[in-house]
Amino acid sequence: MRRRAWWLTAVGVVLTAIMLFPVYWMVNVSLTQTSDMRKSPPNLIPVDGTLAGYTVVLRQQLPYLGTSLLIGIGTVLVTLVLAAPAGYSLAKLRPRGGGAVSLLLLVAQMIPAIVMAMGFYATYIKIGLLDSAWGLILADSTIAVPFGVLIFSAFMSRIPDELLQAARIDGAGTLRTFASIVLPVSRNAIITVSLFAFLWAWSDFLFANTLDKGGSLQPITLGIYAYIGNNNQQWNAIMATAVVASVPAAVLLVLAQRYVAAGVTSGAVKD
Numbered sequence: 001m002r003r004r005a006w007w008l009t010a011v012g013v014v015l016t017a018i019m020l021f022p023v024y025w026m027v028n029v030s031l032t033q034t035s036d037m038r039k040s041p042p043n044l045i046p047v048d049g050t051l052a053g054y055t056v057v058l059r060q061q062l063p064y065l066g067t068s069l070l071i072g073i074g075t076v077l078v079t080l081v082l083a084a085p086a087g088y089s090l091a092k093l094r095p096r097g098g099g100a101v102s103l104l105l106l107v108a109q110m111i112p113a114i115v116m117a118m119g120f121y122a123t124y125i126k127i128g129l130l131d132s133a134w135g136l137i138l139a140d141s142t143i144a145v146p147f148g149v150l151i152f153s154a155f156m157s158r159i160p161d162e163l164l165q166a167a168r169i170d171g172a173g174t175l176r177t178f179a180s181i182v183l184p185v186s187r188n189a190i191i192t193v194s195l196f197a198f199l200w201a202w203s204d205f206l207f208a209n210t211l212d213k214g215g216s217l218q219p220i221t222l223g224i225y226a227y228i229g230n231n232n233q234q235w236n237a238i239m240a241t242a243v244v245a246s247v248p249a250a251v252l253l254v255l256a257q258r259y260v261a262a263g264v265t266s267g268a269v270k271d
Contacts, residue, residue, distance in 0.1 A: 090149065
């Protein structure tokens, strides 16, 4: 058993190293001098490292990072405002047709993003949301909200009905019960939905390239894309931009991983 566990650990370490090597190489190239880029074989460690690429990032890419942060936070807020009450309704109020609504939410997640992008483009031209941060927030929310409703519904269905009945006996209405009882005990689901909504908005390229390509507020994905097109020889700056863009997502994943595990699996096991 110990030998088997040792081999499993070794295999896990090797697979993890293989998967993380592109990340390491991204960091390595971001610290490499431009003159050392074409060395053969390349340096596995940036011996003569430089922070010139990160200087370029701080000088040129901060507006894109700020826009991505704005869009990510906006997407999280819109998703929570819509998904939490909807999940509570499906889980506890049990409206007529709730099963059909859940099925439609699953189907909505299967629609290709490019199809949705074309629909948004035609609509945004008419209502004036093209090339705007609000347009991207709404578009990204259409991906996050169905997922959020399903997570909230699965989590809230496990809240004991006796707890809600006790609140009603004390005179609490539906809204007060939701705000004072359901939301506080749904912390794991809230963190899970918020994290995924933020990551989807942060990493979105298709909606951004389709709906905000010519706007003044563009996310970091478009910043990297434009930078590669204009400076395809400055790979240390390109990789430094990718590293900086990856930091918020990595930090959030590390901080929220235990809440995410609890939130995603909350409805998977029956008592």
